[in-house]
Amino acid sequence: MKFHIDAASDIPNYLQLEHQIKTACLQRKLKPGDQLPSIRALAKELSIAIITIKRAYDDLQAEGIIELRQGKGCFIKEIKTSRLSQQNQILLNNKITELIHYAKDIGCTDEEITNALLDAAHKSKEDSHEL
Amino acid sequence: MNSEYACTIHDLRVIYDHFRLMIHDFNIPKGYVMGLVGKNGAGKSTLIRSMLEIIPRNTGDINILGLNFKDNAMEIKNRIGYVNDTFVFPPDANARKIGKQIGQFYNHFDEALYRQLLLKHDIDLNQSFKHFSKGMCAKYSIIFAIAHHADFLILDEPTANLDPVARREVLDLLYDLMQEEDKTILFSTHITSDLDQIADYITLIQDGKIEFTLSKDDLQNMHQIVTIEGEIPSDMKPHLMGIKSTYEGTTALCTKANEYKNTDKIRFRKASIEDLMVYWNIR
Structure with missing residues (x-):
């Protein structure tokens, strides 16, 4: 699952990431139980700030779309379409x-x-x- | 306080005849990259040098990793790495010698990590430093700091004289370091494009004072460059800085961009850190 952040876009980076994860869920490219990359690994891969990934993951967790399993990582939860x-x-x-x-x-x-x-x-x- | 911040600075004053640094509060969150930006002469290096007790200060309570220099100077020096734009190692030495001779002064110098990083970044253990390119010097200085397991890396213009390729490689080094959750970087630079990528927080210094510290996300969310056709809405005016008339209309930095939407006459675009520096406080 490849994400792409457009630094030149007017949409804040963390929102772009949130949109892409949600869209991937709707398209079934990401399914419940799938694991997302760790915050720091994804920051490096996309060449953006760690705090941006953290903000996106925190927001998605608050919306119930992903869950953080202590010591294991970030996973897609059951999605309410x-x-x-x-x-x-x-x-x-x-x-x-x-x-x-x-x-x-x-x-x-x-x-x-x-x-x-x-x-x-x-x-x-x-x-x-x-x- | 200690567990949240890699560094806390309170009431720091460095007073010279022609310049005053006056920092009321500056706190660097642990586990993230703090970018420090400002014009030449704004006080970035003075802040860093006084923080590290390289120059004296008039007043100031400074804690680094929960310790202070008065009681724990040795421990602080073991746990931090400081890199600026001058290469501090003797030109006739090489990486192998420095690793052996100077590494031993550090409690946690990791020979294996040192060699691994040098190898990864194509630096020959036996090559004399005088034959190093600027990019190699910068990478080497940072690798040396990382190899003694510094928890807090202070970088003052580390990429100042580097070509884009070398700067990219330094950034990769830093991203690798930040894979660990307890490392903190203070990155002072006027090359703001590096910070557009890696910085989690941005602090702007102007005339010896801190103008703001904001997270990258709050920055992108709240601060945008606005272009207005026709009259400036009166409710927006107090939140605009650096208002300019251009052929497109009026442009300015809006500090509450999250409260407005794009319309036919009002268009927002993301502000880069360079934009922030250029537009800030100009009214």
């Missing part, structure tokens, strides 16, 4: 807002944006059917 879907809705809305700002910056009209979104969604459905 409804809570995660809510999170994903928020993430999606954030991304859409970013996208709309970008499109407006380059001069698109509302109609052009809507059409582009529908075309892209349609194409992505076709691609996945071909697979």
Whole structure:
């Protein structure tokens, strides 16, 4: 399971990591009982601060998505998919807002944006059917 | 207090004719990397040198790993490592000699660890220091400090003259050291991009005073660079520093960015540590 923190992104690093772990859970790339890397090992691997990983792990633990087993490490807990879907809705809305700002910056009209979104969604459905 | 912090400084004053260092409270959490930033002449080196009793101070209570120099100087020196931008070993010596001759002064000099680190970082035990590149000198100094199992590493501009590749290698060394939970690093530098990666906490010094100490996450969460088209919202104005007019509109550092959202006219972007230094306190 590879995580990637974009230092240039406007989203704080710890939030990026939290989002990626939650998304991986929803996509079943991470399953209950799977072990996450230790805080310090992951900090080194991603070249970011230890405290950032700790913050992400603490937040996820408070949300009941991961658990720390003393002396053993960090593990994915049972996931309540409804809570995660809510999170994903928020993430999606954030991304859409970013996208709309970008499109407006380059001069698109509302109609052009809507059409582009529908075309892209349609194409992505076709691609996945071909697979 | 002792178990939480690698170092506590209270009421430190170093007074010169043309400069005053006045630190009310500065505490370095154990197990993390504390970045110390500030312009040249802001007081970073004065703080470090007075903390380590290399220069005298007018006032100040200083505890290092729960000990003070008056009662426990030897033990402190055994448990800390200090590296700055000057190479302190004799040019005609080599790593093998220094390991044998100086290693023995430390209670916990680990010959095996020393050799392992030198090997890993391509440093020849028998090569004379005078033939070392700057990058090798920096790595060697840090390796020597790590090899005597220092619990608290104080680095004052350790990467100042290094090329990007060498700096990356030093950072790797430090990340490896920090795999252990009880190691602490104080990393003073003006190369803020290194701290953008590894620093857990950032302290900014300006004109001999500490402006803030914040965790990396609080920094990224609360402090962002904002670009505003049109008028600055009146509720945001008190939280803005370094307001500038540019072709994009007005840019500034916002210190309460977490209370606002992006809109059509207001856009936030992450502030780097360099941004913080450049925008801070300019009103």
